[in-house]
Amino acid sequence: MSEETKMSSAERQQLIIDTLKASTQPITGTEFAKKTNVSRQVIVQDVSILKAKNEPIIATSQGYLYLNQDSDNQxxxxxxxxxxxxxxxxxxxxxxxxxxxxxxxxxxxxxxxxxxxxxxxxxxxxxxxxxxxxxxxxxxxxxxxxxxxxxxxxxxxxxxxxxxxxxxxxxxxxxxxxx
Structure with a gap:
């Protein structure tokens, strides 16, 4: 991906949310970094920002998960x-x-x-x-x-x-x- 077509932080963060919501398995920061052509540290920062915005994302030993409150209640x-x-x-x-x-x-x-x-x-x-x-x-x-x-x-x-x-x-x- 060239510099001109890099995703903005808002686009990356939305991609992270959408991908995690759709997944039942953890996704690593490295996987997101490859997908968005940024460093893993940029992904860690994006996730921290999302957590600060009260997105229910957790980091596990296998990667990131989006906590679906509906399934947790069962x-x-x-x-x-x-x-x-x-x-x-x-x-x-x-x-x-x-x-x-x-x-x-x-x-x-x-x-x-x-x-x-x-x-x-x-x-x-x-x-x-x-x-x-x-x-x-x-x-x-x-x-x-x-x-x-x-x-x-x-x-x-x-x-x-x-x-x-x-x-x-x-x-x-x-x-x-x-x-």
Missing amino acids: LKQKVIVCKHTPEQTRKELNIIVDYGVSVRDVIVEHAVYGDLTASLHVSNRKEVDQFIKRIQNTNARYLLTLAEGLHLHTLEADSLEKIDAACRDLEKAGILVPE
């Missing part, structure tokens, strides 16, 4: 408390997703910042593997390391029975902190 949610080592993260997430339950986020309490929340949005073993690989490839630390392994997850599923079944297995594995 899902059951439960916040659970877990404690484990970083090495047990894959086991924890796989137990949850194997029951058809999605892990919406992870929350840790920080002594200075208070609650820190990160969007995960993992729903199956492939997404769990991608999340773990991304942590390993970037040498990032799991948020749970900030709180000696203690953290919360918001779980989502189409029934509370699925969430409860996942919780029973997490408890058997010694990961779930009893209520």
